[in-house]
Amino acid sequence: MSHAYEYERPALTVDCVIFGLDLEEESLKVMLIERDLEPFAGRWAIPGGFVRQGESLEAAALRELEEETGISDVFLEQLYTFGAPGRDPRGWIVSVAYYALVSPDKHHVTAATDARRAEWFTVTKLPSLAFDHNDIMRAALQRLRGKLAYAPIGFELLPRKFTIKQLQKLYEIVLGEKLDNRNFRKKIFSMDVLRELDEIQKGVPHRAARLYKFDERKYKQLMKQGMNFEL
C-alpha cells in the first residue's frame, strides 16, 4: 500500500434495487429504468450512477434514488459490491449495490427527472437485465428474504398504518409461502412491537380491520434487553 497513484483506478458507481409492494395485486415490485444509450440501449436496468468525489457511498445511492425516481426518505442498505472484470463493456467500472424499501405512501414513483422511463416490475416476471444486473437482483432478493425473518424491515414496505392481514400478506408475498393467520398474529403480538391505533380500515365491503403501526421506540428498547425479532 505505497502510493495511491501508481495504480489504474476504476470508475465507481452505485446501483440501487428499489423494492415496493403492491398490496392490491399482491406482488413484490422492483423499479427498473429503460436505458436509452449504448451499451444495452433499450434494455431494462437497475437505477444507478456514478459516485462523486467527496460523497459517501450511501449519499450517492440516495442522490441517484432521488434523481431517477423522485423517491426520498426510505430504508436503504448496502448489499454487495460487484467488480468482475468485463461486467461493463465501457471499461473498468465497479458498482456498489444498495437496496431500498419503499412504502406505498411514497410511490410518487415514475417521476424520473430526466426523460428515461422508469417502471415497476413484478419480481417474478422480470425481463433480462443489462450488465450483470441479473446477479445484483438475485442478491438483493436473497438478502431481502433472508433479512425479513430476523429484522423488522418488512414494515418499510407497508403504509405507516397497516392491518395485521397486510403484514401477513407481505410476508407471504416476499417469502412465497402461505402462513397460518392465528399463529402469525400470536407471534407478532407476542413480540410486542406494534402499537394498536384507535383507527380502523376504511372503504372495505365487509368488517373493517384494526390498524397498527410499528413502534420503533419499543422495538429498540426490547432489542437492548436482548430480545430477538424473528418471524
Place this chain on the structure above:
Amino acid sequence: MSHAYEYERPALTVDCVIFGLDLEEESLKVMLIERDLEPFAGRWAIPGGFVRQGESLEAAALRELEEETGISDVFLEQLYTFGAPGRDPRGWIVSVAYYALVSPDKHHVTAATDARRAEWFTVTKLPSLAFDHNDIMRAALQRLRGKLAYAPIGFELLPRKFTIKQLQKLYEIVLGEKLDNRNFRKKIFSMDVLRELDEIQKGVPHRAARLYKFDERKYKQLMKQGMNFEL
C-alpha cells in the same frame, strides 16, 4: 450514466480481516500488519492493497492475503465496502472489505513476503487501528458472530480433523458464552453433517476424544432438501 470518463475516479483497495483460532489459549485472533509508511506509520492495520485492473475483487483479496501473509486456499467472503470521504488522508480511496477464516492447519503465518511485521492479535485485546479499520473490524466481528449461528463456517477455523469439544470451544470463544456440552453434542449430531473418523486425538494425558470432520457433501445434500443449519 452517460460517459464513464466524465467523473473523478477513486482508488480502489481491498482489505481483508483474517480470523484464526488459537485453541491452546482459547482465543479468537486476527492478523494485523504494522504500517511502515505514513499515514499512520507504526500503527497496526488490516492487511490490504490496491485492486488491479482486470482483476476481480475476490482475486485481489486472495492475492493480498497471499502476498502479505503467505496464506492461501481459505474461506473468503466479501463483507462491506467503505467509502466515507476522508477515510484515507491520501485522497479518495474506497475499500472493499473481506474477511477470511484460516484453519490452524494453515497458520504458516507471519511469513509476510515483504519486510512488514505481521502478527496475530486476540480480538478482545486489539490496539487502535489505522484509518477506519476499527469500523471494518467491528463489522467483521459482527458478521462472523452472526453468521456462525446459521452457516457452517465455523469449521473453517478448525483443523480438518477436530473433536466435538474443540468445535464447542470455537462457538464459545466466538460467541462469548458457555454452552452445555450434552446439548451441544445432541444438536450437532442431530444435524448429521459430521463424519465420524476411525481416529482419535493424540498426545493428551487423559482419555482421547474421537475425531470428526465436516461432511460438506452431506451438508449440501441436506441443504437442498430444505434443512437449515442452526446452532
Place this chain on the structure above:
DNA sequence: CCAAAAGTGTTTCACTTACACCCATGA
C-alpha cells in the same frame, strides 16, 4: 340476511433446557 373477511383458543408435538454420573485413558 347474506357474503366476506376479521378475529379468537386449545391441543399436540417437537425441541430446548437443565442437570449428574459413569467411562476410558495416560501417567
Place this chain on the structure above:
DNA sequence: TCATGGGTGTAAGTGAAACACTTTTGG
C-alpha cells in the same frame, strides 16, 4: 489407582404447528 477430560440419558418446560368456529360490517 487416580486424575482428567470424554462421553451419555432423562425429565420438565417452552414454543411452534395444526386446526375450526364465531364476530362484525357493508351491501
